Amino acid sequence: MSAAEKYVAAAYGVVFVFVLVWVALIAAKLARLEREAADLAELARTRQPRGDA
C-alpha cells in the first residue's frame, strides 16, 4: 500500500468512524428514551384511579 493510498484510506475511514460513532450514540440515546418511556407508562398506570370492582 502506497503512502497516498494510506492517506486516502485514513481520510475516508475517519468519516466512516465518525458516522458509526454517531449512530452508536443515537442508538444508546434511543434505548435510554425507551426505558424512560416505559418507566413513565408504569408510573401513569399506578397513578390511574381504579374503577369499581
Add this chain to the structure above:
Amino acid sequence: MAAAIAMIFFVAPEDADQGLSQKIFYFHVPIALTAYACFGLGAWKALRVLWTRGERYDLESYTAIHQGTIFGALTLITGAIWAKASWGVWWTWSSNQLVLFLVLFLFYCAYFMLRFSVEPGSRRERISAVYALFGVALIPVSFFAIRLANDFIHPTVFTREGPQMTGTMFTAFCVAWGAILLLAYLMYRVELAGKRADQYLRDLREALTA
C-alpha cells in the same frame, strides 16, 4: 453515498498533479460546505427564535449547530490528512483559509460552553440565538478568505471562470456533495427527533410527579 464512492474511485480520473491523494477532495470540500450549511441553518433558526420567540426554533438551531460542529471537526481532520499527503505537514498557520476555518470551528465550540453555562429558559434561548447569528458572519469571511488574501498554499478550485476540474470530476464532486448533504439532513432530523422526544418525556415526568 455508495454512488458517490463509486464515482470517486471508479469514474473520476486521477488528478495529474496530486495523484491519488486528490480523491480526499471529494469528501473534504463537500463536508466543509455542509458544515457551512449547518451553521447557516442554525443562524436562520436563531433568527426565527428572536423573531417569533418560538421555543422549537431554539432546539432546531442548537441541533443544526451541533451538526455543523461535527462536520467542522471532520473538515479539519480530513483536511489535515490531505495536507500531510500533499504538502508534507499536518497543519500550516500561513494559510488564511485553514486558520479562519479553525476560528469558525472554535467559535461554534464556544457556543456550547455559553449555552450550557446559562440556565434553561428564554434568556438562554435569546443569548444562544444572538451568538449563533454573530457566528454566521464568519462563514463568508472563511469562504472567501483565499480569494481575498491570495492564499497560494490552499488551492482554489472554484474560481470566477468556473470549477477548475474536468466534467467527470465535477460530476463526482456534485454527487458526493449531494450524498453528504443528505447524510447531514438525516442526521439533523434524527437528532432533532431524539431531543424532542427527550423534552416531551421530561415534561411528561414533571406532569406525572407533580
